Amino acid sequence: MDKALMNLMQNYFPLSKNPYQDIAEKIGITGEEVISRLEKLCESGVIRKVGAIPSARKIGFASTLAAVSVPFGKTDEIAEIINKYQGVTHNYLREGNPNIWFTLTEPNQKILEQRLNEIESKINYKIIRLPAKKIFKIGVKFDIK
Amino acid sequence: MAVLIEVQQLPLVSNPFTEIANRLNMDEKKILTICKDLLSKGFIRRFGLSLNHRKVGIIANLMVAAKVPKDQIDEAGSTVAAEKEVSHCYYRTGWYYNLFFMIHSVSKKDVVISAKEIVEKIGIGDYRFIFSTKEFKKTSFKVPHQSDKRGDY
Numbered sequence: 001m002d003k004a005l006m007n008l009m010q011n012y013f014p015l016s017k018n019p020y021q022d023i024a025e026k027i028g029i030t031g032e033e034v035i036s037r038l039e040k041l042c043e044s045g046v047i048r049k050v051g052a053i054p055s056a057r058k059i060g061f062a063s064t065l066a067a068v069s070v071p072f073g074k075t076d077e078i079a080e081i082i083n084k085y086q087g088v089t090h091n092y093l094r095e096g097n098p099n100i101w102f103t104l105t106e107p108n109q110k111i112l113e114q115r116l117n118e119i120e121s122k123i124n125y126k127i128i129r130l131p132a133k134k135i136f137k138i139g140v141k142f143d144i145k
Numbered sequence: 146m147a148v149l150i151e152v153q154q155l156p157l158v159s160n161p162f163t164e165i166a167n168r169l170n171m172d173e174k175k176i177l178t179i180c181k182d183l184l185s186k187g188f189i190r191r192f193g194l195s196l197n198h199r200k201v202g203i204i205a206n207l208m209v210a211a212k213v214p215k216d217q218i219d220e221a222g223s224t225v226a227a228e229k230e231v232s233h234c235y236y237r238t239g240w241y242y243n244l245f246f247m248i249h250s251v252s253k254k255d256v257v258i259s260a261k262e263i264v265e266k267i268g269i270g271d272y273r274f275i276f277s278t279k280e281f282k283k284t285s286f287k288v289p290h291q292s293d294k295r296g297d298y
Contacts (some may be wrong), residue, residue, distance in 0.1 A: 040235065052295045054288050065237060086289075091282035093281065131239060133237060
């Protein structure tokens with residue numbers, strides 16, 4: 001039932017007075033059960049949140065993918081410095097070089113640039129900026145089996 | 146903007162929008178109208194839940210970086226975007242590779258098979274598969290409250 005609920009709710013949330021009740025009716029459980037299941041899924045960290053997913057770009061925020069080549073033994077330390085910035089939404093260690101890949105979103109292009117320069121001087125490694133020139137797809141709908 | 150900030154995280158109560166309306170001292174109908182408007186204009190991409198995909202068994206996350214001739218970018222990007230397993234696809238500048246997409250699945254073997262099919266479909270031989278080996282951070286973008294202090298703005 002959790003799976004059915006999560007598959008449905010990735011793209012469905014009625015803008016109504018009783019949204020959880022409306023969701024419940026679609027999968028044949030009660031509104032209370034939907035809420036209690038969502039509470040548990042949030043507590044266990046399976047769900048990060050329920051709500052609106054804003055489009056940073058549309059709101060006028062600027063973002064970029066960024067990549068850094070860091071010696072192997074220093075990756076955790078460098079990632080920790082990068083993660084301190086609130087505008088960093090994703091940060092991964094990846095195979096090959098560059099090996100640290102993060103995304104940075106800031107209120108505008110100017111602040112984005114400043115922030116990248118600031119991070120660069122703090123970590124002391126060159127940051128490759130990979131801004132998106134065109135978005136072909138954005139939106140994750142996972143098929144949970 | 147106040148409405149958008151509040152509805153980013155909805156309370157798990159029977160009438161979440163009533164609660165938001167009370168918080169903002171606004172009419173619930175007005176809140177719902179604003180939400181529909183933000184959605185139709187694209188300021189809100191969708192309403193629903195944000196999953197921690199690693200916790201639902203989707204542990205193989207592959208980024209593919211491909212070098213696509215500039216005049217073929219639009220066609221290649223659209224082809225890639227149409228694939229079900231692909232979650233994100235962008236044309237990016239700044240590096241040797243310029244078309245980036247993400248594929249997620251339950252196993253590394255599955256994503257590699259899908260990725261190979263996709264690069265073959267767009268006819269690109271110059272690409273790199275870049276698996277993530279560790280997640281340092283993964284959060285949702287959130288429009289901050291005015292009171293939130295984020296550095297120097």
